[in-house]
């Protein structure tokens with residue numbers, strides 16, 4: 001049975017987990033920006049979570065935090081809830097792919113382990129979420145997933161969209177109109193080093209599209225060849 005933590009604490013742990021993908025320690029400023037709170041309240045929370053028993057964070061002043069095993073388990077549990085709920089809302093309740101995130105952000109904190117399990121069974125134990133993200137399994141292990149971004153690809157490379165960031169409904173609607181959904185295959189036609197724009201041909205789309213770095217940095221891809 002999971003210890004009941006506040007929604008705020010769970011949101012911190014989830015965000016620290018997400019930001020840890022790119023860095024060893026996550027800093028106060030990164031979390032303050034991501035959660036839209038003051039740096040002072042982030043520092044307070046870091047201290048508080050590092051003093052829990054067992055500690056949820058490993059905190060070094062001026063260097064930031066790392067999740068402990070305990071903190072990481074909670075983050076993965078919440079992510080599992082979130083991603084299962086998004087799929088459930090879409091597949092069973094008919095929500096569109098840009099509507100599920102806000103609802104899942106609320107529900108992820110309150111569902112029981114029994115509810116989670118029934119959702120997983122109804123969905124056939126999915127390994128990927130609605131936006132392509134890997135879903136941690138029952139033992140809270142994250143399935144393998146690519147770590148490359150479209151941003152890093154160059155002309156003549158081919159790839160498949162793996163997953164997209166899920167928290168901005170307008171962005172998700174834009175991606176859908178461009179055919180940039182998980183599983184979509186594409187090739188990179190051109191790269192402009194001055195503004196980091198990429199020109200893509202997406203399979204099944206009539207016209208090539210040009211995407212800026214603010215978009216390409218949010219799309220995870222599987223690179224098909226590296227010619």
Ligand SMILES: [Zn+2]
Pocket residue numbers: 082086100101102104166167
């Ligand atoms: Zn989401």
